[in-house]
Amino acid sequence: MKLLVLNCHEAWIHQLGVLCAELDIVVGLPGRYTQGWDTRMRPLPDGARTVTLDEVRQHGTAYDCVINHNITDLLDTKFLDAPKLLVLHDTLEGRMAQQDAEFDARDMRAMLNSYLATVGGHAIAISRSKARSWGVTHAVVHNSADPEAYLPWIGDVACGLRVANHVTSKRVFLAWDFHEEALAGLPLRIVGHNPDLAGVEAADSWDHLKRMLASHRFLVHTADPRYEDGVNMAVLEAMAAGMPVLTNRHPTTIVEHGVTGFVAESPAEMRAHAERLLADQGLAAELGANARALIARYHSPDRFRVEFTKAIGEARKKWARRRGRGMALGR
Template sequence: MSEKQQSNEKVLLVFNCHEPWVYQLDSLGYKLDIIIGLKGRYQKTWDQKMRPVPTNSNLLTLEEAQNSKTNYYCIITHNLTDLLDVKHRHEPRLIVLHSTLEGRISEETGTVESTEMRNTLQEYLTLLGGHAVAGTDLKAKSWQITDDVVNCGVDVNDYLPYSGQDASGLRICNFIENRKKILLWDLHEKAFSDIPVKLLGHNPAIPDSTAAENWDDLKRTLQSHRFFIHTAAPNLEDGFNMAVMEAMATGMPILGNHHRSSPIEHGVNGFLSDDPDELNKYAKILLNDRELAAKMGQQARVTVAERFPISKFKQGLLKSIETARQKTKSRMVNL
């Protein structure tokens, strides 16, 4: 590649919040400088158990990013700490809201008020000319600082065809101990107390919880298990997440609670109930009828392909990046 080609290459500086989300950025066609070793992360580097490192990317430390001579096309952040860490850089910046404001506060140990957190972020974005994009409609409504929404995307062709040969449920989530209220964990425990359920994720406090060896191993696990579980408090979290989308892409039926944002239609591509006894009944129906599970799972695959294609994520985030670049022109401080 010539020096001119290198100078014209668009490069994004990306804080690594969650490997599966960041991996989607590979679809944008830009080079990625991904910041690893961030405080509060359980891994000091890229966690290849979740996703392989994106093809056209470079891993660097925060200090290296702060001092980089690269003129970044946009900086992608995920919280106020990220924004503050690059406050001396001049490039456009985008913050992605991955949680509801209420959910975020429920995880905080302090007593910060929702209005205070919202106003602080809004003032900072106005000052720097930054732009916020929400990961879902619920998160946009919760924060009330943006109407720009870009859902995660999935390519159903990335996943193995469903077999459901293991008569067991599957759930994927991390740090459950700190998120039990958000995840309606009491409903989960009551509903599936006598049901075989494999739990995947980083959960040091739960001995039976293990992480997948890598993305291929995760795909095989999704392929083999009978159904997938997702429960979430409707006022704190969405009725779906990336793991749900991956399960649907594989062709798994979904069990969960009623939720306005859920992509699941009861009795079509999964079962929904707020009653643990009913969820238990539906789980046993699927455990005893693999053909029904496969039929419902196929409908789930159609649903996720139509509603959450990776092309839609790409189109939406490219637009958000351009909006961030436009807002940079109106920043109130010179960096």
């Protein structure tokens, strides 16, 4: 199987390695902080290479499926006569807020639904809330993490960890006011691409991130339910590595209070939970072990492989039906 995928987020795309497919990853796209593949976030998946859209046009390669992440991607790959799969990573409300959009959400849903029908495309979302937000699919393929890919958790560094990019532009989405009020003055390391935050740097590599996940006491995740899920790739990774997670109350969190971490109703509650974990490495180990087991059961790479392969199959069926109708009409 040969797939073309437009680069959106190295950590997400790295999951596609479990498909054992040939992957052409499109780089050089506008709007990203890097023009290539960021090896600090992930190494290239097995069987993958990077290409540009111009190279794809020139070589005329045939693909079994083209994986897109937004409407711009769909338009950029319109020239390819191949099955199209759209992966929805954001809520429509969040996307509109980020772009200060003035269009009506109902119009956007209708336009996307119409376009997918026209090209014979299939859409999936990475969570149920994001599927509901867009209203163009019920299909969900949850992200995955492999506990076996991470180092044994030790938690000997009495310090929390927060993994987040572009914090300044996403303060509302990340419920950053809650985060700051809860954790001000406590030992906490922020990791990610945030050039405007003093002292904050991205991990040097995935191995470097794994070492931080193994050594730090807990992970922090906060999100505004209006715009973002209560779980992201960083949460899955941390739990797979055996870390407990502190989070704000959120309808889509996968953290079970007192079992895999702590869910806080208020900044004061989160602060109390953080102080407790900083003082009790044994408790952190117990919660982290439960978190690791949860990821192994519900977010395994095998499960992702099965569900994503099914999604590709649906995209191919819809494309074939659309192509058949076009041929019948002499197009």
